[in-house]
Amino acid sequence: MENTVDKTIITVVGKDTVGIIAKVCTYLADSHINVLDISQTIVQDFFNMMMIVDMNKADKSFGECATDLEKLGEEIGVSIKCQKEEIFEQMHRI
Amino acid sequence: MINIWEVKETNNMVEQENLDVRTITIGISLLDCIDSDLQKLNENIYNKITTVAKDLAATGEKIEKEFGIPIVNKRISVTPIALVGGAACKKPEDFATIADTMDRAAKAVGVNLIGGYSALVSKGMTKADEMLIRSIPMALCRTERVCSSVNLASTKTGINMDAVKLMGEILLEVAEQSKDRDSVDCMKLVVFCNAPDDNPFMAGAFHGVTEADAVINVGVSGPGVVKTALEKVRGENFEVLCETIKKTAFKVTRVGQAVAQEASKLLNIPFGIVDLSLAPTPAVGDSVADILCEIGLEYAGAPGTTAALALLNDQVKKGGVMASSYVGGLSGAFIPVSEDQGMIDAVQANAITLEKLEAMTCVCSVGLDMIAIPGNTKATTISGIIADEMALGMVNQKTTAARLIPVIGKDVGDTVEFGGLFGYAPIMPVNKYSCDDFINRGGRIPAPIHSFKN
Numbered sequence: 001m002e003n004t005v006d007k008t009i010i011t012v013v014g015k016d017t018v019g020i021i022a023k024v025c026t027y028l029a030d031s032h033i034n035v036l037d038i039s040q041t042i043v044q045d046f047f048n049m050m051m052i053v054d055m056n057k058a059d060k061s062f063g064e065c066a067t068d069l070e071k072l073g074e075e076i077g078v079s080i081k082c083q084k085e086e087i088f089e090q091m092h093r094i
Numbered sequence: 095m096i097n098i099w100e101v102k103e104t105n106n107m108v109e110q111e112n113l114d115v116r117t118i119t120i121g122i123s124l125l126d127c128i129d130s131d132l133q134k135l136n137e138n139i140y141n142k143i144t145t146v147a148k149d150l151a152a153t154g155e156k157i158e159k160e161f162g163i164p165i166v167n168k169r170i171s172v173t174p175i176a177l178v179g180g181a182a183c184k185k186p187e188d189f190a191t192i193a194d195t196m197d198r199a200a201k202a203v204g205v206n207l208i209g210g211y212s213a214l215v216s217k218g219m220t221k222a223d224e225m226l227i228r229s230i231p232m233a234l235c236r237t238e239r240v241c242s243s244v245n246l247a248s249t250k251t252g253i254n255m256d257a258v259k260l261m262g263e264i265l266l267e268v269a270e271q272s273k274d275r276d277s278v279d280c281m282k283l284v285v286f287c288n289a290p291d292d293n294p295f296m297a298g299a300f301h302g303v304t305e306a307d308a309v310i311n312v313g314v315s316g317p318g319v320v321k322t323a324l325e326k327v328r329g330e331n332f333e334v335l336c337e338t339i340k341k342t343a344f345k346v347t348r349v350g351q352a353v354a355q356e357a358s359k360l361l362n363i364p365f366g367i368v369d370l371s372l373a374p375t376p377a378v379g380d381s382v383a384d385i386l387c388e389i390g391l392e393y394a395g396a397p398g399t400t401a402a403l404a405l406l407n408d409q410v411k412k413g414g415v416m417a418s419s420y421v422g423g424l425s426g427a428f429i430p431v432s433e434d435q436g437m438i439d440a441v442q443a444n445a446i447t448l449e450k451l452e453a454m455t456c457v458c459s460v461g462l463d464m465i466a467i468p469g470n471t472k473a474t475t476i477s478g479i480i481a482d483e484m485a486l487g488m489v490n491q492k493t494t495a496a497r498l499i500p501v502i503g504k505d506v507g508d509t510v511e512f513g514g515l516f517g518y519a520p521i522m523p524v525n526k527y528s529c530d531d532f533i534n535r536g537g538r539i540p541a542p543i544h545s546f547k548n
Binding site for chain 1: 095096100101103104105159162163345348349351
């Protein structure tokens with residue numbers, strides 16, 4: 001069975017621009033965070049992306065990653081949020 | 095696997111619809127702190143609270159970050175102090191020193207309110223109970239974060255009318271002492287019928303004697319989420335309406351369940367219950383009255399309000415019970431006046447009266463909550479309002495409460511500001527006819543016939 005404990009959902013929302021995915025993925029790769037799934041849509045000109053990542057082998061703590069990604073988001077001009085997958089599983093699965 | 099729409103739905107609830115966890119409350123038993131020496135007792139209480147709850151604030155923040163769900167309050171409830179202080183306290187002043195200790199401990203661990211300055215007197219008052227009640231004005235006046243509650247009645251025991259009478263007088267004393275601040279100390283005092291042992295919400299939280307040494311109780315909130323969901327089913331029939339409320343309540347409660355379990359794990363304290371209440375705040379879009387309007391009323395208080403609230407409360411419970419392994423506390427919709435913008439609007443439009451609010455408390459949790467009344471209201475009249483509320487709880491086998499604020503120096507037409515989450519309230523008129531002879535009889539009202547189930 002997969003280890004669900006370290007699954008984290010990263011959401012990126014904001015104005016679409018070149019290189020959003022590249023910048024986020026570069027950060028994840030540098031931090032040894034494995035991407036399990038990506039989905040992305042444009043809703044009313046807004047870029048919406050959700051990634052499911054595995055932080056099991058990450059070289060930083062959850063808190064650090066969340067803060068770093070938030071800062072990265074500010075640089076690109078989008079909002080990036082990191083949340084444990086558990087909260088979504090709880091809400092949407094019986 | 096979770097999909098992008100589900101993630102978006104959850105995050106919209108938080109960002110746009112005010113979904114939050116209203117409180118993580120640690121219940122702490124102080125029974126093992128009892129000592130006949132007052133100073134030693136105070137020391138024991140301070141040490142126990144600051145040891146058990148030392149990581150509460152930091153843990154709350156950690157969970158907030160991990161889940162991306164705001165946790166608005168971190169609080170503590172303790173064993174009713176009348177039981178803990180009975181051996182050491184010889185006069186009301188002695189009890190007030192325990193309130194000082196609770197206040198200090200709350201500040202030390204960084205919680206904004208601490209409940210349990212309480213007495214359970216539904217059948218009779220011990221000397222300690224009465225001393226604690228008489229010390230309430232003193233205790234609330236000199237502390238900042240201590241909350242007090244008194245259980246005056248229950249379905250099993252009837253109504254202690256001596257205590258009801260006394261509480262009318264005490265409430266006016268509390269109002270008088272804080273009259274330069276619009277009698278705000280009354281917000282920290284509530285009286286109950288059938289008070290639950292595991293309520294996480296203030297001012298009525300205390301840690302019942304039936305509880306374990308320490309326990310985590312969580313109160314969720316989501317009136318805005320329910321309101322937004324109902325906007326999408328305007329004009330549909332009651333079946334669709336009820337289904338929508340139920341599904342939404344399920345989702346909201348699951349958040350509470352997840353937070354409670356995580357907090358329990360991180361703090362190594364057992365999980366008690368999730369309280370399913372819809373708790374409003376004065377923020378726009380975070381109102382229970384607005385849900386009633388969305389169900390189809392022009393204002394809360396219009397004919398149909400009691401039925402709409404009954405339906406809302408029942409569906410919240412049905413959805414919530416499925417979502418959590420243990421539910422408890424007050425669990426239902428709160429209808430405070432000052433903390434709910436929609437309710438304030440209804441009062442200002444003369445759409446709702448004290449009597450209609452009383453009727454509404456028959457079908458929802460809690461009771462007459464955060465209602466400002468004229469400061470010249472007689473003590474016996476206040477006791478009469480309390481007695482009515484206690485009777486509703488006693489006969490309907492449910493929790494009811496009264497948190498009234500007689501605002502000294504103000505009358506109908508004036509408004510009081512409580513600040514922050516507590517909002518503001520227009521003063522509501524009170525029936526001016528007397529119940530003096532009724533309240534002055536003394537004694538207690540016997541338990542109703544349907545309490546004899548043995």
